Each structure stands twice: as C-alpha cells, then as structure tokens.
Amino acid sequence: MADLSLFTTEQIAALLAALPDPAFIFTRSGKYAALFGGTDARYYHDGSSLVGKRIGDVLNAEKAAWFLAQIAVALAKRGLHVVEYRLDRKDVKGLEGDGPDDTIWFEGRAQALDYQVDGEDAVLWVASNITTSKKLEALLRMQSETDALTGLANRRKLMQALNDSHGLHARYRTPASVLIFDIDNFKDINDRYGHLSGDKAIQVTADVCRRELRTTDFPARLGGDEFVILMPHTTWEQAMPIAERLRQRIADQLRELGTLGQGATISGGLDQMLPGDTSSEEVLKRADDALYRAKHGGRNRIVHHGA
Template identity: 80%
Template sequence: MTDLSLFSTEQIAALLAALPDPAFILTRSGRYAAIFGGTDSRYYHDGSGLVGKSIGDVLNADKAAWFGQQIAAALTADRLHVVEYALHRNDIKGMEDGEGPDETIWFEGRVQALGYPVQGEDAVLWVASNITASKKLETLLRTQSETDSLTSLANRRKLMAALTEHYDLYARYKTPTSVLIFDIDNFKNINDVYGHLAGDKAIIATAEVCRDELRITDFPARLGGDEFVILMPHTSCEHALPIAERLRQRIADHLRALGTLGDGATISGGLSEMEPDDRSYEDVLKRADDALYRAKHDGRNRIVHHC
C-alpha cells in the first residue's frame, strides 16, 4: 500500500483532481459531499456544481430512488459494490429539449463504503466509468448472434429462446400460443432454374411480407434455408388460422410480383397450438411440422392446421 506521507496535501489534492473518471463522495441521504476527477472531457462534464445538492435535486424520482438503494447496499456490504446503469437526458431534472445527448449513456459504478462519517452521515465513494462504447459493441454482437444475416429476421438461436420463454409462460398461465411453420414451394426448382440469387431474393421477399403483414406481437424467424416459423403469442389456433391464410396469399402475390421466379411461387404451412400435454415447445413445433408435411402431400399452396 502506498505511503501517503510521501505526498503533501497539495499533491494528494492534485492527484485526485487528475483522475480521468469522476469520483463522488455521496452520503447515505444521497447528498453530493465532494467530487474529484472527471478530467476525461470526451465523456464527462464539469460536475463541481453538484456539490451540496442531493441526488433528488438532480435526477427524477425513480432514478434517484435507485441510486439511494445502491448507496444503502454498498454501506451494508463488506466489499466493493459494482453496478451498471444508464442515464438519459429524460432522467435529469430541468433538462430542456435539445440539451444533453440524444443517446443513453451507460456507466459502471464502483461503490465502496467509507470507514468514517462525512458531514455527520455514513458515506460512500462512487467512481463512475463511462462504458457506452463497450455497451454498444455488446449490443451489436448480441444482435448479430441472434439475427439472420440474409433476412434480418430472428435466427434459429433466437427463435428457440423465444419458444422456450413462451412455452414456460403457457405452462404457467395457459395463455393461448400458436406456431406456424412454412416454406416456399418448389424452392429447389427456383434455385435450379433461376439461380441461387433468385432463391435469395425469394427468401428476402418472404421476410419482408412477414414484417409488413404480421402483428407487432408476432415473432417471425428464419429457421433455415427457405423455412420460416411464426410464433403467435396470446393467439389460439382458431384465431391464428386467418392470419396464416392472409400471410400465404400476400407472400404468393409478392413472390409473383418479383417477375423472376415464374408463375405460381407459393408457400405451404403447418399450424398448431400449444396444448396442456406438451412437455416442451418441441411438441407444438413437431405438430406444426407434421401439418406442413401434409400440406405438401395434399398439393402445396395451403395451410394445414392441427387444432
């Protein structure tokens, strides 16, 4: 540990003032007792005007309450308390339209209880580090890992997570949930006759119709190849069927309008609903897949339901 006696009071004050990240001394009641550092002007503004104010003077009630909870947690803990949090200009009192950044700013707070009172109260040292860049990268990587690169729909990984989540909700609350699985009829022939670029265009066009025609609560995903799955929460099979039929018609119209796939580009689909005896989402997906097989066997360009 550094021997502080080697430094004068002035030198220690200069060291604290030179800290790149801001360090706040906050009392249990949420009062800013002192602020040090924050010299990295790329990320921080001068916060000296906060000294003497309380968090409630600066932030809206919900955000101020959250800070108060973190201060209390750090004072109770016998170790460093680390939290991540976001601040937006809407969180700050008195911020006029156009003031402050438009984007949300993310911070990591490292909060340590002090072993002595400050202004008659227990207090913590709160060091705030701007982590917005790393949060943006994290969000980008997560999005890329969950998004199909060709269609920008959810990919298989994201779909399985959504199916698991909604199966758990169904198992608990018996909320009606339907699943449609469909693919493009004669897709291999499209690739063979018109080329793989035409096949990609057909897949992209199908995804565009899904985004345009489905409800905001529906969850479209590309399962792989020319196969798609639509998860329809809070929807019985009876109510999902007209949605599936409308989607079938719109996709056929859209594919036909491309003018590069010949006549009769259509889809076939299988529709099913989560049932009380299901042990996992795989059961409803299997029923929908079986119904899709029957749709192909019965002549294509149709939705077969297992309701």
C-alpha cells in the same frame, strides 16, 4: 499500497483531481459531498456544480430513489458494491431538450468509507462510462440472434422465444400458436435461376412477414426457405386467418418477381401449444407434421395439425 506520507497534501489533491473517471463522495441521505477527477473530456463534463446538492435535486424521483438504495447497500455490506446503470435526458432534472440524445451507461463502484462526512455515513462512488462497450455488446447480441439474409430472428432467437412462450403456457395456460412454412418448389427456383434469385425470393417472403403480421407476432427464418411464425396469445383458430392472409400476400409478392416467381406459393403447418407439452419442440414438431401433409396434399395451403 502507496505510502501517502511521501506526498504532500497538494500532490494528493492533484492526483485525485487527475483521475480520468469522476469519483463522488455520497452521504447516506444522498448529498454530493465532494467530487474528484472526471478529467476524461470524451465522456464527462465539469460536475463541480453538483457539490453541495442532493441527488433528488439533480435526478428524478425514481432514479434518485435507486441511487439512495444502492448507497444503503454499499454502506450495509462495507465491501465493494458494483452496479451498472443508465442515464438519459428524462432522468436528469432541467435538461429538457439540451441533454444527450442517446442513453449513457455507467458502471458504478461504491465503497463505504470508514469515517463520516458532514456528520453522515458516506461512500466513495466511482462512475465509469461504459456506453461504448454496451453498444458493442448489444451489436454482438443482435448479430448472434439475427438472420443475415432476411433480418428476421434466427433459429437461436426463435428457440428462445418459443421456450419463453412455452413457459408462459405451462404456468398460466397462455395460448400460443406456431406456423411453419416454406416456399413451394424452391429447389426449382435455385436450379433454374441461381442461388441469388433464390435469396431474393426468401427476402421478399421475409418482407411480407414484417409487413403483414401483427406487432406481437414473432417471425423467424429457421433455415433455407423455411420460416416459423410464433403467434403469442393466439389459439390456432385465431391464427388460421392470419396464416391464410400471409399465404396469399406472399404468393402475390412472389408473382411480382416475374418469371422467377411464376406460380411460387407457400405451404404451411399450424398448431398451438397444448397442456401436455413438456417443451416447445413438441408444438414445432406437430406444426412440421402438418407442413408435411400440406405438401403432400397439393401445396399452396395451410394445414392445421388436428385437421
């Protein structure tokens, strides 16, 4: 801890003014009592005009209420209170079309002061712009959950979605169906035309899924030429026409690849979550069994597990 007696009042003021991140003094009622620092021009504008205003004068009601709640928490716990929050144009009064286009993320570090300011309990609130790290975090998360070839969800993201859907089904009996399918004779495509052609067939199949499925449906590439479609709030009877339309559309698009897609079709297995399922893997296993039957039944068909 520095010995402040070594510094003059002017030097301490200069040190506070030089802080890269802005440090606010907020009173319990939400008054901007003081502002120090914020010199990093990459992230902050001059906020001196805020001093004397109240949070409710600057932010909309919902965001202002959130700040007041965080100030109350910091005052109650006395120790350091750390939060992450976002601000965009709609949160700030009067910005309208003049504010930043992107959401800005901050880490707030609030510490209760041992003395009152303007007759009120108060906190020191240091706001650090963490937008860059948040964007990097979101990018890494997307890359870890996205299949590089197709842009669909990968196996990891699929299993998370299936588990979430199973939780809803177990708790509220919310229906959900699962379709698993692959491209018929895909090995022949790879053997005759090469793996790049096989990749093209997989990409075309993924494009049809994006175009033909409902916005609530969840398509994913399980691996190789195998795909899974999770259809929330859908019984297998409701899912069957969707699966059949998908089968027909994929065959149509694969035929447009010319010789490569000549006669290319898909086979699929369909089932829904059942009350006795203890995990999402059970419905996936039943759908996979139905896919096996579709293959041995002549291909180019969708088979329901119970059929």
